[in-house]
Amino acid sequence: MDAGIYATESTYLERYVQLGVAGDRVISLSFPKDPDEDAEADHPLFERITAYLEGVEDDFADVPVGLTLPTDQRAVLEKAREIGYGEQVGVEALTRMTPGLDADEDEDRQLVRTALAENPVPMLIPDHRVRDAPSGAPADVEQKLRSLEGL
The missing domain is CATH 1.10.10.10 (Winged helix-like DNA-binding domain superfamily/Winged helix DNA-binding domain)
Incomplete structure (x- = not known):
């Protein structure tokens, strides 16, 4: 995965799904009505997210996340x-x-x-x-x- 911001539209959610990626980890996932203007449209995780939102079972347990919380x-x-x-x-x-x-x-x-x-x-x-x-x-x-x- 490349660092950056990525967004794809979801008709099911009637919003975008937007990822923030740093290194190999997803550090943010949000659901804006409009994506950041510098968001890129292509990220490998979007295929799985789209399938999940179409009813394909996925727990995303293997997706590396970066948590910057206490x-x-x-x-x-x-x-x-x-x-x-x-x-x-x-x-x-x-x-x-x-x-x-x-x-x-x-x-x-x-x-x-x-x-x-x-x-x-x-x-x-x-x-x-x-x-x-x-x-x-x-x-x-x-x-x-x-x-x-x-x-």
Whole structure:
């Protein structure tokens, strides 16, 4: 992968899917109504994203991501990445799954919500599979991803 910004239009989402890439890692994934004007249209990951948005099952687990978040938030997102296609969990379950966090602690559950809300690569880290939490994606995109996976 080459460093840069890439965007492709999604008719299903009625938005663009825009990637920020550094080295071999995706560092951002967003869903703008209009792409950055310097965004390039061709990236190898777009073929898989398009297929996923057409209903082809893909968990994107092999796509390298670069997370520039505090360690505790990164741990939450790494666990969220393990939630399989078509599966969903709640904040409490994700808190329990994350090493060092206690699902009985309000502060730890809030940390999980914050990590999901600040997720820089929604879809690749599937925060839409956490049913009672915010997403790094806009609400309409989150709902379409949930619908796509039957959640």
